[in-house]
Amino acid sequence: TQQSHATLPDGTSQRFPSRDIWAVTGMSRNGLQGLNPVAYMREAFGESIATAAYVQNYWRNNGQPPVTLTTDKKVDPDVRAAIKADWKTYVAGVHNAGEPVVLGQGLKADYMPVNNKDGQLVETRTMQVLDIARAWGVPPHLIFELSKATFSNIEQQSLEFVIYHLGPHFARVADSATHAFAASGCLFSHDPSDLVKGGFLDRAQGVSALRNAGVISTDEARNNFNLNPVGDGTGQQRWQPINMGIAGQPAPAQPPGA
The missing domain is CATH 3.30.1120 (Arylsulfatase, C-terminal domain)
Structure with a gap:
């Protein structure tokens, strides 16, 4: 039986059978052991710590050069x-x-001539923030680095964060949970719909298109905006577009006066 080391809340470490440990491996080079972002990017984090220490010492010295x-x-x-x-x-x-x-x-x-501007201190600290964001796969604007941010690219980066970063994590966790816990014929999956919701107008147009196409009912459309069901049964009805039909079959006859 394979065994794994685990650190308990009290700080002690014990060995447990693999059947008692649910571990989801993150980014890996060999497919078996996940990489520790802190250890993998230790040089970048060390540079950030050193720069912060320099800035603290500089201002503790009243901003005076040597x-x-x-x-x-x-x-x-x-x-x-x-x-x-x-x-x-x-x-x-x-x-x-x-x-x-x-x-x-x-x-x-x-x-001594010490010029933080010529030394690009501000640019250095900005790049260190980007390094940290890169280590965790997070768009810079999510950790408040907004120097290159606009309304359009923030929205696009937020969408890409869900697709390209969270998506693989969702898949790994869902696959691992399905393998470990799901009953036969069942599976686990994530629903990221709340993370990719756009503005109200975009959502309203999308829901309206689904409603008009007969994909969802009124109650399902209202649920998308956290509204209560209609309540009289009509909210469960779905529309059927009259200008469409099943491919290869003749169009149904229209009633007189239609």
């Missing part, structure tokens, strides 16, 4: 250490922005 104190005079090591400590205490502290600096011994403060 500085070098220089002089033409000879400065003993213990004096250099004391000057460095004084600078960090009175100038580089969190609450010391704008404090005046008095330098002795011919010292000059030279700020």
Whole structure:
């Protein structure tokens, strides 16, 4: 009997027979073991963490670039250490922005040229958001990266998210559940209709087309908009288009006056 490791809510790990574990494998390279997106994209996530740490340290330092104190005079090591400590205490502290600096011994403060604009800090952080979205297969606008978003492409990307990303997940889960739990002749499936509903006008036109074609009844059409059934039995009737018939058969005779 195959066995699997599982981590319990209390943090302990135990081995269980495979018949007691329902596991749905995600994206895989060998069809047996799923890939961990965090481990697979660890470099991208590490870059994002490093960039965030840099930004935090930059603003904790009052947005000041690194500085070098220089002089033409000879400065003993213990004096250099004391000057460095004084600078960090009175100038580089969190609450010391704008404090005046008095330098002795011919010292000059030279700020190193650090330009976040030339370093494309904003563009770097944007690309890191896209990397994270790519790792999880999520359109950027769903995690509020809207720099390239328009009304038309957001709607299209939302539809593609359901079709190309959620669709394979739905199929894997449904197939696995059917294999593990379904009775003979039964199957599991997902209904993503709520995820692909468009605006009210588009939905109304689609429902109207189905109603006019006799595909659904009035009550079924009303249920699409969370409305109660008509209630007198007429809501269960379906229309039959009179200008259509079964292929290969003559059209039915029309009653007089029709």
